[in-house]
Amino acid sequence: MADAALQVPTRPAPAAGAVSLEEAGAARAAALLDQRLREASPLEVLAAARTQFGDKVAAVSSFGAESAVLLHMIALVDAATPVIFLDTGHMFPETLAYRDTLIDTLGLTRVQTCHPDPAAQAARDAEAGLWADDPDACCSLRKVEPLDRALAPLDAWINGRKRYQAATRARIPVVEWADGKVKFNPLAALGPAEIEGWMRAHALPRHPLSRFGFASIGCMPCTSRVKAGEDARSGRWRGAAKTECGIHMRRLSTTT
Numbered sequence: 001m002a003d004a005a006l007q008v009p010t011r012p013a014p015a016a017g018a019v020s021l022e023e024a025g026a027a028r029a030a031a032l033l034d035q036r037l038r039e040a041s042p043l044e045v046l047a048a049a050r051t052q053f054g055d056k057v058a059a060v061s062s063f064g065a066e067s068a069v070l071l072h073m074i075a076l077v078d079a080a081t082p083v084i085f086l087d088t089g090h091m092f093p094e095t096l097a098y099r100d101t102l103i104d105t106l107g108l109t110r111v112q113t114c115h116p117d118p119a120a121q122a123a124r125d126a127e128a129g130l131w132a133d134d135p136d137a138c139c140s141l142r143k144v145e146p147l148d149r150a151l152a153p154l155d156a157w158i159n160g161r162k163r164y165q166a167a168t169r170a171r172i173p174v175v176e177w178a179d180g181k182v183k184f185n186p187l188a189a190l191g192p193a194e195i196e197g198w199m200r201a202h203a204l205p206r207h208p209l210s211r212f213g214f215a216s217i218g219c220m221p222c223t224s225r226v227k228a229g230e231d232a233r234s235g236r237w238r239g240a241a242k243t244e245c246g247i248h249m250r251r252l253s254t255t256t
Contacts, residue, residue: 030177037174042070045174045186046077049158053182058082058112059158060147063099064217066195068106068204070160070187075106083111084150084157088142089121090131090219094208101205114146131221142219156182164191165216166234 033052037045049057059074061067061083074081085099103111120141124130130138151157163170176183187195199206209217213225216236226234 026182027177030175030182033182034173034175040174042073042186042190043077045184046073046081046158049156049184049186050078050081053154053156055082056154057156057158057182057184058084058151058154060084060086060150061160062086062218063095063102063207065207065210065215066162066199067160068102068206069190069195069198070158071102071106071108072198072202072204073186074158075108079107080109081158083108084147085111085113086143086146086150087113087115088219089116089128090142090221092209092217092220092223095217098205098207105205112150114150116142116146117149120145131219135222151181154181156184158184158186160187161185162187162190162195 033048037048040048059070059081061071063071063085071083074083087096099111099113102108124141125138130141161169161172163172172185172188174185174188176185198204207214207217213227214223215226217223218236223236
């Protein structure tokens with residue numbers, strides 16, 4: 001378990017390319033917290049996040065193929081931890097149903113569903129076809145911008161990324177400083193066998209699409225089945241160079 005809470009200064013992210021002294025101090029504090037939690041269990045990381053930040057930290061979940069593991073751990077530590085779900089308007093109906101199933105099964109009490117800004121959507125994607133013409137712009141409209149609004153009053157957030165999922169995630173730390181927030185990755189070191197073992201040990205409900213070969217589940221138009229031997233995220237934006245929606249790929253963390 002982590003030592004007494006560190007003093008992590010927070011402030012709005014500076015202009016692109018600018019790093020203030022205050023932010024540099026926060027980055028160092030986040031790096032120290034990463035050192036303390038590097039060998040900690042996911043439950044210990046989650047407990048430390050709540051101890052450190054209280055209601056100024058929230059988890060962000062896609063309610064996708066492996067989301068039940070992190071959400072179950074959150075429920076074990078504190079079921080009142082805020083959880084943010086981004087409903088892009090392109091979600092599988094099965095995902096929305098699965099969200100409701102997990103909320104009920106795990107007893108999560110503070111799940112907030114966020115949507116794209118209606119005015120921005122009308123101006124930039126009135127026909128809902130932006131995903132095909134410019135997937136980066138679509139992700140910005142439907143995921144990045146809504147998440148930025150949801151995270152604005154917070155100092156930190158928790159996500160379920162794992163190093164094994166893709167080459168772009170192979171070096172993620174347990175704690176990092178990115179885009180003006182402390183970011184917790186409690187499952188970073190877990191592998192597929194550990195995720196599957198937790199699912200089975202706790203008889204957690206599975207996403208309805210998992211049995212059809214969907215290993216990573218996002219928006220319906222941009223998600224496909226994963227073939228044998230492919231990494232877990234190869235079914236996202238298949239055929240394109242794009243591998244991330246953008247919420248984890250903005251200004252690089254200064255702790256990595």
